Amino acid sequence: MKLSLSVAENWVEAPLKQFVNEARVQLAVLLNPSGQVLGQYGFASSVDVMTACALAAATTASSAELGRQVDGKPFSGLHYAGKVRQIFLGQVPTAKSSLILLTVFDEESSLGLVQLFFAELCTAISQIVPPEAPTTPALAEDFERELNRNLSAMFGRS
Amino acid sequence: MSSPFTGLLQSLIRHRGVTGCMVVGEADGMVIDSSLQIGVNGDAFAALTASLYRKARRAAAAAGFGPTGFFELDADGGRMCAAGRNDLVIVVIAEPRVNVGLLRVEMLKALEALA
Numbered sequence: 001m002k003l004s005l006s007v008a009e010n011w012v013e014a015p016l017k018q019f020v021n022e023a024r025v026q027l028a029v030l031l032n033p034s035g036q037v038l039g040q041y042g043f044a045s046s047v048d049v050m051t052a053c054a055l056a057a058a059t060t061a062s063s064a065e066l067g068r069q070v071d072g073k074p075f076s077g078l079h080y081a082g083k084v085r086q087i088f089l090g091q092v093p094t095a096k097s098s099l100i101l102l103t104v105f106d107e108e109s110s111l112g113l114v115q116l117f118f119a120e121l122c123t124a125i126s127q128i129v130p131p132e133a134p135t136t137p138a139l140a141e142d143f144e145r146e147l148n149r150n151l152s153a154m155f156g157r158s
Numbered sequence: 159m160s161s162p163f164t165g166l167l168q169s170l171i172r173h174r175g176v177t178g179c180m181v182v183g184e185a186d187g188m189v190i191d192s193s194l195q196i197g198v199n200g201d202a203f204a205a206l207t208a209s210l211y212r213k214a215r216r217a218a219a220a221a222g223f224g225p226t227g228f229f230e231l232d233a234d235g236g237r238m239c240a241a242g243r244n245d246l247v248i249v250v251i252a253e254p255r256v257n258v259g260l261l262r263v264e265m266l267k268a269l270e271a272l273a
Contacts (some may be wrong), residue, residue: 107185110205110209111188112182112183112186112187112188112201112204112205112208113209115205116201116202116205116206
């Protein structure tokens with residue numbers, strides 16, 4: 001089983017690694033709003049990452065719209081506490097658009113710690129994200145190719 | 159806006175040398191109520207302190223010391239004290255000159271309010 005950090009974009013590695021180490025999370029994946037993965041930690045296979053990214057992108061889009069309806073602006077974070085594991089889903093603002101972080105943690109961490117180090121991740125990413133970074137959704141005809149390219153970069157052939 | 163913990167926090171913040179006090183969820187590290195002087199990052203402090211308290215409690219239990227009652231951290235620039243009950247932790251941030259003995263008594267008394 002491969003449970004290390006892997007990235008599709010090099011600039012993601014340092015801030016994601018720092019977040020994982022400090023927040024003591026079990027899983028983390030950074031993606032763009034269309035569901036394309038930029039970096040992950042803790043996932044065993046590309047299929048799991050693909051599923052997590054699709055669900056994270058869909059959930060973020062739904063909660064953002066719900067926020068617009070309720071509060072006039074998109075909700076920026078979502079937390080679900082299960083009996084053993086918890087999920088935090090947050091938007092990482094960048095100059096051009098925003099990215100999404102999905103993370104899973106247990107009693108080794110806490111929501112407070114995750115939020116604290118998520119704020120630091122946001123600051124770090126906003127400072128280093130290159131202008132040409134793929135933060136905007138890929139065109140429909142490029143989506144699958146881009147998705148496969150990123151997954152291959154992290155897991156090799158799966 | 160007051161909470162069930164307002165009185166408890168007011169009695170702690172009145173002590174000379176205390177710069178902030180909070181009631182924090184032990185499991186999630188979130189601030190439930192607080193009284194802080196300007197310049198204290200309450201959210202960060204709460205998250206890190208709750209984590210530290212949780213780990214200290216687990217370490218004490220692993221060593222066979224039983225439940226942790228009072229936890230104190232000394233640094234050059236100040237002190238942090240924590241005491242918990244029922245998944246809640248009372249956290250006090252203080253200057254080095256604070257009377258820790260008195261503060262400890264007050265915090266243990268305040269714990270009764272969390273029962």
